[in-house]
């Protein structure tokens with residue numbers, strides 16, 4: 001049996017070929033699911049201890065369990081309620097490119113995962129919410145959807161059962177906030193994609209007011225193997241509190257940037273080794289463990305397992321598992337400025353601390369980087385980290401922006417000070 | 430004190446446009462197909478904007494009114510959607526559109542140098558179009574190919590591992606081959 005359930009099906013030359021996918025065990029997980037009660041599928045996923053790979057690490061089985069099922073999911077006239085499954089494939093977090101690999105190389109894996117999830121929650125319509133820039137993903141996914149439909153795996157009365165599912169591809173047009181699940185729902189409805197207040201939670205009242213599950217692409221890609229080989233097999237893939245495998249990645253000035261599927265809890269050092277280390281003449285200065293919205297860690301943290309709790313204990317978040325390596329030839333202030341520019345631009349503008357706070361932080365950071373900053377500027381930035389923290393803003397975008405800022409202010413305090421004392425960037429930026 | 434609670438939709442006069450007078454049969458058919466995939470017609474808004482943009486390069490006010498008419502939705506709601514997205518152009522663009530990634534992994538791979546070179550070669554700043562109408566230069570957030578940074582998107586296609594010679598080569602081909610609509 002494989003120990004790489006996510007990448008075993010990767011086929012770069014002809015990934016949409018359904019026969020090839022089936023001949024290596026593809027769609028067996030869904031067939032197993034179809035022979036079970038939906039609640040039993042939910043239970044198996046709960047037992048596997050799969051956590052969502054969209055960044056927050058929420059237990060997938062638990063998330064599904066809030067969806068009304070059976071008698072609780074009927075319209076007033078007694079017919080079953082419409083429910084939706086949505087795959088979050090908006091992947092716009094800088095430093096993150098794992099979902100793209102899966103969709104380009106194994107589109108049927110995602111489709112099978114979505115079929116399993118949709119069946120488990122009783123959804124009859126599913127959407128893939130794909131970022132507009134991912135053109136090759138769009139082509140391959142559409143081909144795969146068409147092939148699955150032709151083979152009777154999608155559509156009415158699948159495999160002679162009374163279960164029917166239609167699956168559609170939705171292409172977005174480039175806006176980071178659409179990845180936030182309630183904003184994504186607004187976007188899918190054709191509204192401006194500001195986040196929604198919770199409660200009501202999407203599981204009860206989501207897309208078009210119906211029960212809706214939004215799961216990350218990688219999360220869904222884990223489901224076929226769980227249904228095929230069992231929950232215990234899955235949880236034992238990793239020698240860590242977190243189950244299964246994860247697509248980890250690293251970018252920045254390393255020799256061989258890329259992605260690797262490793263058991264949950266692999267260390268950043270292992271990933272860096274797979275990337276053959278830093279480029280010649282460069283040393284690692286700091287790293288973000290999982291995309292732009294995670295706190296900096298230092299070289300001394302490289303041996304901490306890349307799992308949710310261990311990384312949280314070290315003061316950061318596993319996030320998307322896409323490491324961004326900062327080398328000693330690039331200015332930490334410059335890097336933080338670049339990150340904050342991203343968040344300021346992508347703020348949806350709904351709430352004041354984020355809409356006004358992020359551009360203000362960018363202004364201050366630009367000043368410091370240009371050698372025109374003062375001690376007051378640093379104090380102001382520290383204060384603003386509080387103003388934009390969880391609970392002060394309408395969604396998690398601004399707190400995500402705060403993470404690299406606050407940890408950068410701590411870990412790179414000397415560099416910030418140098419910019420102020422020497423009235424310029426010591427890295428010559 | 431009485432509050433004004435009238436929805437924004439009713440405060441702004443909407444120009445009535447008959448969609449049939451503006452949109453082509455092909456555009457209408459493609460948009461109608463998208464509508465069939467959702468519970469509500471308005472949900473096809475973003476798809477409709479993209480379909481029209483694919484045919485006309487950008488979304489003019491007239492196109493916007495026509496799409497709103499076809500989708501039976503308020504123009505302001507559609508405009509709220511159109512102006513929200515980085516890849517919907519509400520102003521005319523050149524025959525080719527370059528989106529250079531300005532996010533962190535590309536920044537760590539010489540973004541400033543690449544950006545300066547592109548601007549100098551084209552003689553324009555970000556957000557501008559060359560005088561001959563050939564090329565529009567824009568930025569883009571992380572293109573999802575941080576392992577092959579620095580990267581840009583040319584007319585929707587990825588160009589990775591950029592350096593000065595490969596940019597010169599790309600621009601050379603653009604000026605030689607003319608527009609995608611030629």
Ligand SMILES: Cc1cc2nc3c(=O)[nH]c(=O)nc-3n(C[C@H](O)[C@H](O)[C@H](O)COP(=O)(O)O)c2cc1C
Pocket residue numbers: 051052053054055056057058060063088089090091092093176177178179180181182214215216217219220395396397
């Ligand atoms: C600003 C912002 C952007 C996000 N972008 C994404 C994204 O691109 N893809 C994704 O899967 N989750 C994204 N998320 C997380 C989603 O809101 C949601 O938690 C996730 O899709 C749930 O999937 P999971 O339970 O399978 O992890 C984002 C969250 C925020 C606050």
Ligand code: SF4
Pocket residue numbers: 177195346347348349350351352354355393394395396397398
């Ligand atoms: S925190 Fe930022 S992105 Fe989130 S709702 Fe407020 S303004 Fe919008």
Ligand code: FES
Pocket residue numbers: 094095096530531532533534535536570571572573574575578579580
């Ligand atoms: S940062 Fe440029 S592709 Fe990710």
